[in-house]
Amino acid sequence: MATIYEVSKLAGVSLATVSRVLNKNTPVKEETRLKVLAAMEQLGYQPNSVAQSLASNRSNSIGIVVPELNGPFFGTLLSDIENQFRQAGKHVIIAAGHSDEKLEQESISFLQSRNCDALILHVEAVSDDYLVELMQKKVRFVLINRFVAPLYDRCITLNNQHGGYLATRHILEHGHTHIGYISGPMWKHDADQRYKGHVRALTEFGIEPSEQLVYEGDYHESSGAAGAQVLLQSNPSITALVCANDEMAAGAMTAAREAGRTLPDDLSIMGFDNVNFSHYTFPKLTTIDYPVGGMGEMAAQLILKCVYQQSVDTIQTVFEPRLVERDSIKNV
Amino acid sequence: MATIYEVSKLAGVSLATVSRVLNKNTPVKEETRLKVLAAMEQLGYQPNSVAQSLASNRSNSIGIVVPELNGPFFGTLLSDIENQFRQAGKHVIIAAGHSDEKLEQESISFLQSRNCDALILHVEAVSDDYLVELMQKKVRFVLINRFVAPLYDRCITLNNQHGGYLATRHILEHGHTHIGYISGPMWKHDADQRYKGHVRALTEFGIEPSEQLVYEGDYHESSGAAGAQVLLQSNPSITALVCANDEMAAGAMTAAREAGRTLPDDLSIMGFDNVNFSHYTFPKLTTIDYPVGGMGEMAAQLILKCVYQQSVDTIQTVFEPRLVERDSIKNV
DNA sequence: TAGTATGATGTAAGCGCTTTCATTTGTAAC
DNA sequence: GTTACAAATGAAAGCGCTTACATCATACTA
Structure with a gap:
């Protein structure tokens, strides 16, 4: 690998000048610049980025x-x-x-x-x-x-809070009143905020939030499935499930079907994130887009x-x- | 940020010795080693990886x-x-x-x-x-x-060829004889090989491969949908679709349903890759695991x-x- | 005891660049 | 032709480390 030194020799200029045409931070006469560029070309010179880093910090x-x-x-x-x-x-x-x-x-x-x-x-x-x-x-x-x-x-x-709000409001606007919620781990800020948004929407529609209807998952598919299973069993009147992310929504879909529900007719499901597989699910997942x-x-x-x-x-x-x-x- | 030099001064040894305890490539007396480590600790020394790279190449x-x-x-x-x-x-x-x-x-x-x-x-x-x-x-x-x-x-x-073979053989073993194939871009080596495996399985089961039953996709979901639409329309007798990857299989599912097929009863679908969303589909996708x-x-x-x-x-x-x-x- | 091998440590020359400062060159004003 | 100044270039000192080589102390052999 050619170094800046060989370039400078071939071009008949000093190291400093080569470095300057490289970095374009100090004016160099056009004529010299071209000489240097030609020399670089001829030698197939590639600056050594490690040396650059060390010298320039x-x-x-x-x-x-x-x-x-x-x-x-x-x-x-x-x-x-x-x-x-x-x-x-x-x-x-x-x-x-x-x-x-x-x-x-x-x-x-x-x-x-x-x-x-x-x-x-x-x-x-x-x-x-x-x-x-x-x-x-x-x-x-x-x-x-x-x-x-x-x-x-x-x-x-x-x-995130507004996202959680939008999700639940959309469900409420479709007439649902018995809504389960599968949250992320509450110690995570986003999970907490999404849940707060959910509660705000419920309150706005005059529905009392109930702990019975909340399951704390871990954002993974399996906990979505577990959450759906638990919630649907203990609250058969649930007609909609809001999930704090799409993975859990996918898991919830599987579990809901296993519990005998037909989707989306017997149960509406809402996701969050709009990850790239969310339209691979069936039915295609309605969700909140995270940009x-x-x-x-x-x-x-x-x-x-x-x-x-x-x-x-x-x-x-x-x-x-x-x-x-x-x-x-x-x-x- | 402390340098190796300061460490050597504090420990009362030379640069080289410090470097040696760092790199563990030359024996250093335990006593000196501990001195050096203590000095590093005290200074919160972190080696500069850029300098290391430059010096060691x-x-x-x-x-x-x-x-x-x-x-x-x-x-x-x-x-x-x-x-x-x-x-x-x-x-x-x-x-x-x-x-x-x-x-x-x-x-x-x-x-x-x-x-x-x-x-x-x-x-x-x-x-x-x-x-x-x-x-x-x-x-x-x-x-x-x-x-x-x-x-x-x-x-x-x-x-890949064996994978293609396994996929189609599995379908054949389920009694299918009219099998559509949605391939990847044929200029890609893996797409070509998977298709070759498909053909081998067909031949083994005494079925004549037909160009009518092949659609060349691009490995993306949309081309899977397009492929399914085209193939099902021109060959309504198709009962199974082998897709060269899972994305296209997901697309094919959507299109098949839009074409009025019930899955999996009216149409079997096979994927390839076993990517992590392949069990989010409905029905869950049977596929070939790519390790x-x-x-x-x-x-x-x-x-x-x-x-x-x-x-x-x-x-x-x-x-x-x-x-x-x-x-x-x-x-x- | 001298001689020699062995292990531990130090010395110093780079690695390939950037950048400060000094020097040279070119240009314009007088 | 001088002088003054700006623009272009060069010289050289690092950046923080590794490593070949030199040196020194120690232990062992004869």
């Missing part, structure tokens, strides 16, 4: 922590983030946090030791204090799907702006969910 | 090119690869090739410029010759889901062995598909 890499790498939700997120950065000549390093405090912290320090210029964090188990400390240590990062007040300007969030893609892009933009000083379009930090009507909801 | 990073970052298939692949490397203290840099020759090449040289120690490639558009050239340039890489003869020892493949996870792990192992000289369990390069019976196939 910038790695042009962004670390990302997400709970899981697989799963429809994070795939989309990663894909959109990668896209943005790729266009800017940056690259992403990805680590999985598995919703575990220790693993999340490990992932973060792993990425820091990799000299990432910035981090994008979708973390759930780590405390707010830990994140605030991180900021105080001058670590540059953006938070996705989490709001921490002292970090308000680096949080990209979804209005993951947009949020990922926005996180990338925020970093491009704050860390790399690039000018970007307006920054938006709060995103709004949207109802996606398909076939899983029927009038009661 | 190893970046401890592995580049991965996949067609897409989202999608159930690649999510699983990435997840398993990341896991393996993470445990070994390596990290992965991911790029999307989008099944496009130019983009795939760009991704590869992007990762090379990032000084990856090795690459894992799931590429489809780039030519065999290009890959052979890459090998000749001493680029270290492993190929997933692709066989190129001169690179035989670095290809991790699935026996992505295992293959990703194996690719990682191969690199750990050849590039990082770690001893690993046996290396397996050809994987076998396996039938997964669910509910989408009925006797005719």
